[in-house]
Amino acid sequence: TTRAVWFRRDLRLNDHTALAKAIEDSGQDDDILLLFHIHPDLNKSFHATHDYFFQTLQKLVEGTKAPFHFIEGNLKEAFDDLFENVDVDYVYFNIDESGFGKKRDDSFLEYMEGKQAEACSFMDHHMHGAKEVTKKSGGYYKVFTPYYKQWKQYMKPPVQKVDHSKLEELAVDYMSSFQDGKKAYEELIGRTERSFDGVGEEAAWERFETFVDGPIYDYDKERDFPAVDGTSLMSRYLRTGAVSVRSLYHYMQDEVDFRKNTEGVETYISELAWRDFYNMIYHFYPESKDKEVVEKYRGLPWNNDEELFAAWKKGETGFPIIDAAMRQLNETGWMHNRLRMATASFLTKDLLMDWRQGERYFAEKLIDYDPASNIGGWQWAASTGTDPVPYFRVFNPTRQSERFDPHGRFIKEWVPELVDVPKKYIHDPSKMPENEQEKAKCIIGEDYPSPVVDHKTMRDRAIEMFKDKKDGS
Numbered sequence: 273t274t275r276a277v278w279f280r281r282d283l284r285l286n287d288h289t290a291l292a293k294a295i296e297d298s299g300q301d302d303d304i305l306l307l308f309h310i311h312p313d314l315n316k317s318f319h320a321t322h323d324y325f326f327q328t329l330q331k332l333v334e335g336t337k338a339p340f341h342f343i344e345g346n347l348k349e350a351f352d353d354l355f356e357n358v359d360v361d362y363v364y365f366n367i368d369e370s371g372f373g374k375k376r377d378d379s380f381l382e383y384m385e386g387k388q389a390e391a392c393s394f395m396d397h398h399m400h401g402a403k404e405v406t407k408k409s410g411g412y413y414k415v416f417t418p419y420y421k422q423w424k425q426y427m428k429p430p431v432q433k434v435d436h437s438k439l440e441e442l443a444v445d446y447m448s449s450f451q452d453g454k455k456a457y458e459e460l461i462g463r464t465e466r467s468f469d470g471v472g473e474e475a476a477w478e479r480f481e482t483f484v485d486g487p488i489y490d491y492d493k494e495r496d497f498p499a500v501d502g503t504s505l506m507s508r509y510l511r512t513g514a515v516s517v518r519s520l521y522h523y524m525q526d527e528v529d530f531r532k533n534t535e536g537v538e539t540y541i542s543e544l545a546w547r548d549f550y551n552m553i554y555h556f557y558p559e560s561k562d563k564e565v566v567e568k569y570r571g572l573p574w575n576n577d578e579e580l581f582a583a584w585k586k587g588e589t590g591f592p593i594i595d596a597a598m599r600q601l602n603e604t605g606w607m608h609n610r611l612r613m614a615t616a617s618f619l620t621k622d623l624l625m626d627w628r629q630g631e632r633y634f635a636e637k638l639i640d641y642d643p644a645s646n647i648g649g650w651q652w653a654a655s656t657g658t659d660p661v662p663y664f665r666v667f668n669p670t671r672q673s674e675r676f677d678p679h680g681r682f683i684k685e686w687v688p689e690l691v692d693v694p695k696k697y698i699h700d701p702s703k704m705p706e707n708e709q710e711k712a713k714c715i716i717g718e719d720y721p722s723p724v725v726d727h728k729t730m731r732d733r734a735i736e737m738f739k740d741k742k743d744g745s
């Protein structure tokens with residue numbers, strides 16, 4: 273019997289449900305074939321998310337004692353090729369519940385109908401699946417707080433132990449039959465050039481152990497300050513599947529010192545639940561990448577100003593905290609959560625630009641791009657999603673900056689033009705008198721832009737835009 277294990281966005285060797293089950297189900301004479309599918313479109317639209325993803329894949333492939341097989345082409349071509357070359361009896365994989373992944377699963381299951389081989393699929397990517405946490409009366413939640421109350425009550429799934437020595441014994445090498453796939457893989461790896469902080473399963477654990485050793489206890493207090501290294505940085509690893517959310521949870525249960533104040537730990541676990549929450553929302557609103565979840569806010573008259581959009585993208589808006597955040601994103605592929613909220617709010621409420629444009633820009637730049645969380649975050653900020661920030665509570669970017677980067681440390685790290693600007697003006701350098709500008713070697717309008725909009729005016733316009741739409745005028 274031959275079992276193929278199809279890796280997708282679960283690029284790890286531990287606590288991997290499909291892999292663990294395939295090994296568990298195998299007898300001593302059975303074969304296991306490790307598999308990765310490369311779609312031709314990947315090479316066409318290569319960006320930061322792919323760059324990081326394929327570096328993670330490379331780490332996995334190189335760190336696995338069993339050989340990996342690459343099949344390429346569209347789904348049907350790739351699997352036809354597999355089945356022609358190898359007598360596969362079962363294909364094991366972890367399912368996706370939303371977005372592109374779900375569509376791929378649906379097409380795959382349809383394709384497998386009537387085939388000799390059988391598809392064996394598992395829930396793996398989330399702690400609790402999209403349909404798992406339901407209201408007592410049936411139906412799913414639309415608001416996070418009651419969802420989370422319920423989420424906490426559920427038994428957490430156990431870690432799925434992978435028997436590595438059995439895997440090594442059963443793994444087969446048919447690589448020679450899949451040379452085209454190997455070439456496609458090598459081509460993609462050849463395109464990954466940027467270097468990133470932390471790639472793959474080992475790096476994920478190194479980071480998480482450090483986080484649980486200390487910063488997690490202050491997470492509730494520190495997580496909003498971008499100049500502090502106070503968050504776990506797990507999103508990139510959860511995105512690529514270099515770690516599973518289950519194993520993070522169980523590791524915390526084992527390692528956290530519960531004699532200490534554990535409010536930080538609890539807050540951290542609630543953030544992991546947000547990931548499940550948005551996965552659920554995306555599952556039930558599959559069109560939410562393109563459409564507002566709240567129907568009455570569809571068709572808002574968004575601004576379409578290429579120049580303003582370019583200033584936002586480049587980090588040249590004249591609002592230091594927004595600019596610092598966008599430059600961090602452009603350079604590292606990651607942005608702090610507080611600043612994702614601030615920059616998304618700025619694009620939609622200060623520039624009055626369509627949240628879809630922002631969502632797509634983040635999709636191109638984020639190494640942790642997760643459609644469900646990104647769409648959820650954008651629709652939250654745009655006040656068009658489920659459980660969003662109310663449209664009349666508009667973030668003031670300067671106040672955000674004063675509160676969450678009080679000394680301007682984060683700003684100065686990312687906006688070198690402002691390094692010598694005194695603390696008094698760091699949140700709004702346009703207020704600097706001329707002599708101060710000279711002293712700080714930062715002439716507003718020359719070295720650093722004047723604010724591209726007036727916050728108060730735009731805030732009023734945003735509120736009016738929403739109010740008009742709501743009232744049907």
Ligand code: FAD
Nearest residue numbers: 503504505506507543544547609612641642645646649650
């Ligand atoms: P930590 O603070 O250490 O949180 C731990 C984990 O909890 C994260 O890794 C993540 O998996 C989860 N988490 C935390 N906050 C959220 C949240 N609001 N929604 C869903 N999950 C959460 N997260 C992504 O993983 N991918 C995205 O594409 C993404 N886009 C976003 C876009 C916007 C506009 C906003 C407001 C938020 C977005 N988030 C996204 C959520 C959040 O900003 C990131 O998960 C977080 O900044 C990642 O850093 P971290 O791992 O250090 O987070």
